[in-house]
Amino acid sequence: MNKFQGSFLVRPMATALLIGGAGEFLSSFEESNPGIGKALPHIFFLPFTSDPQVAQLILSDIATAMMTVVSIVFAVLLMTLTLTSTQFSPRIIIAFVQDRVTQLTLGFFLGTFLYCLAALASTRTSPEPFSPAATVLVAMLLAAICVASLLVFINHISKAVNVNFIVHKIARETESMIDATMPDKRQPIKHEEFRKVDVKDGDAEVRSILSGYIRYIDAEQLYLFAKKYNCRITVIRRVGHFVPEGVPLFRISKITLNPQLEAELRKAFDLGPTRTLENDIEFGILQIVDIALKAISPAVNDPSTAITCIDQLSSILIRFATRENPQTMFYSSSEKLSLSIPWLGFDRLVESAFEQIRLYSQSDVAVSLRILRALSDIASTLPADGSKRTLVEFGRLLVSGCSEKLGNEVLKEMRSRIAFLEKLVQ
Numbered sequence: 001m002n003k004f005q006g007s008f009l010v011r012p013m014a015t016a017l018l019i020g021g022a023g024e025f026l027s028s029f030e031e032s033n034p035g036i037g038k039a040l041p042h043i044f045f046l047p048f049t050s051d052p053q054v055a056q057l058i059l060s061d062i063a064t065a066m067m068t069v070v071s072i073v074f075a076v077l078l079m080t081l082t083l084t085s086t087q088f089s090p091r092i093i094i095a096f097v098q099d100r101v102t103q104l105t106l107g108f109f110l111g112t113f114l115y116c117l118a119a120l121a122s123t124r125t126s127p128e129p130f131s132p133a134a135t136v137l138v139a140m141l142l143a144a145i146c147v148a149s150l151l152v153f154i155n156h157i158s159k160a161v162n163v164n165f166i167v168h169k170i171a172r173e174t175e176s177m178i179d180a181t182m183p184d185k186r187q188p189i190k191h192e193e194f195r196k197v198d199v200k201d202g203d204a205e206v207r208s209i210l211s212g213y214i215r216y217i218d219a220e221q222l223y224l225f226a227k228k229y230n231c232r233i234t235v236i237r238r239v240g241h242f243v244p245e246g247v248p249l250f251r252i253s254k255i256t257l258n259p260q261l262e263a264e265l266r267k268a269f270d271l272g273p274t275r276t277l278e279n280d281i282e283f284g285i286l287q288i289v290d291i292a293l294k295a296i297s298p299a300v301n302d303p304s305t306a307i308t309c310i311d312q313l314s315s316i317l318i319r320f321a322t323r324e325n326p327q328t329m330f331y332s333s334s335e336k337l338s339l340s341i342p343w344l345g346f347d348r349l350v351e352s353a354f355e356q357i358r359l360y361s362q363s364d365v366a367v368s369l370r371i372l373r374a375l376s377d378i379a380s381t382l383p384a385d386g387s388k389r390t391l392v393e394f395g396r397l398l399v400s401g402c403s404e405k406l407g408n409e410v411l412k413e414m415r416s417r418i419a420f421l422e423k424l425v426q
Contacts, residue, residue, distance in 0.1 A: 011100070015107025019142070020114025027122035027132045055123050055131040062143045063116035069150065070109045077102070077157065084161055087300070089290035092166055094274070099160065105153040112142045163295075163305050167288055171312035174284030175319045177277050182323035203234070204255070205248040206262050212271035214239050216279055219341055221268040222250075223330045226338035231255040233265075238342040240280040243271065281320065282344055285353050288313055292357050296367060306357065307370045313353045314374035318381050321346055347390050350378075354394065362401045365410055371398055372417040379424040388425045395421050 077096075085093050096102065119135045159165050214237055226233050235250045237243050249269055255261075275283040292309035295302040330339040354371055361367040375391045382388050395418045403411060 011103040012107040012110065015104060016110035016114055019108070019111025020118055023115030023118035023135065023139070024121075026138060027119050027135045030132045030134050031122060031130060052123050052125045052129050052131040055133070055136045056120060058136055059116040059120045059123065059139055062139055063113050063120070065143070066109050066113040066116070066146065069146075070106070070113075073150070073153070074106070080157065080161055084166075088163060088166065088294055089287060092170070092287055092291070094276075096160065099156075101153060101156045105149050108142075108146055108149050112139070112146050115139060115142060163291065164308055167291060167305075167309055167312050170284055170287050171316055173277055174281060174316050177279070177281055177284065178316070178319050178323060181279055181281065182320070182326055184324040186322050186324050203251040203253045204257050205251050206257065206265055207246050208243045208249050208269075208271065209245060209266065210271050211243065211245040212273055213242050213275045214269060215272050215276050216270040217341060218268040218270075219327075219330070219339065222265070222341075223339045225265060225268075226330070227332055229255050230332075232337055233339045235339075235341045238344060240275055240282050240344070281316075282349065282352050285313060285316060285349065288316075289353065289356055293360060296357070296361050296364060303364055303366050306361065306364075306367050310354075310357065310367070310370045310374050314377050317346075317349060317353060317374075317378050320349055321378060321382055321387060346387050350390060350394060354398075358394075358398050358401065363405045365402075365406065365414070368398060368402050369413060369417065371395075372414060372421065376417065376421045376424060379421060392418075392422055392425050 081093055081096055084096075116139055119132055119139060122130065122132055122135070124130050160169075217235065217239055222233050222235070225231075231252055231254045233250055233252050236248055243249060249266070252265075277284050288309045292306040292313075294300055295305035295309070325343055325345075328341050328343045329337060332338045354374075357367065358371060361371070372395055375395050379388050379391045382391075399411070399414050399418050402414060
């Protein structure tokens, strides 16, 4: 399903075909049961529905209006996306494209257009006049629904281009992915990070035949393969990493490979041209970091937006830090290591979230202070282990970098906050 995500394909097409098919079915059913059309004028006081020419005019006008509105609205949408991607980040375009309101709006408009075409095909003036009264009435109702959906769409887009809404949406989606990937709460013991496995000279390398980002790794498939052939598989690149063609994906020991087995193993890896949020927690963070970096650039100079991004980043890191890492080491029944998959550790995630912002905000007191507050918020949720010490070291690095560009008077509040952070570790 990853191949279809992020495109105006599945949901709009399914909606359009469903509504268009309903027009074909309803007009055929009404033609087989003429009593339905004769009853409508007396019930709804719509005598014009019995005139085929009037019905054709109504259906053709609705169909024309639908395509006109679609072309205008989505031309404006594309222009909005272009401006938004330039101001914030090109990575956020996929969030707009995957938006359900946008896709369903497109599906309703195109579906109403197909519905009217299907109804027009059954409306005739000769040799025997026929006007699908009920079908025309439903077309008018669909037109009213499209008007309402257009208003909802305009209201939704006006909110969607707001930077606070964008950052909030990305953060919530990232947290949802953390919940799905790391469902267990963190135990009050030292967090075990991914351990590198020693690679022997005799291990065979399976290389990628495509270039792209790793978007998903089927650990179960690899584990079952390792158990079946009593071998050990060591995955080299984690989800989110780019793998050029010809570069090793993983190493495998104690087995002689052939092209058929290599092809079977490669099926466990989903590679694509872009990163997605499926199992790639870092990608959500990088989208928010991109927005923050644009905001604190000299050309934009919008520290308030950067502060909003830092607040959301702290929320994501707290969610990540309070969850147990997923299983990365898989053992066979004989307690022998069968599969190892690299995982993004907490230290790496903190670096991805704050390192670039720290470097570009050394002369911005407000942004630097908010980073220190975020580090304190994260530290307050963690047990006293290496994760807390990582936050303190990062905070000291931040204050040290700002000391080179800011005076002592300005640094008083920063030193106070780093002192508070250091107390949290004790």
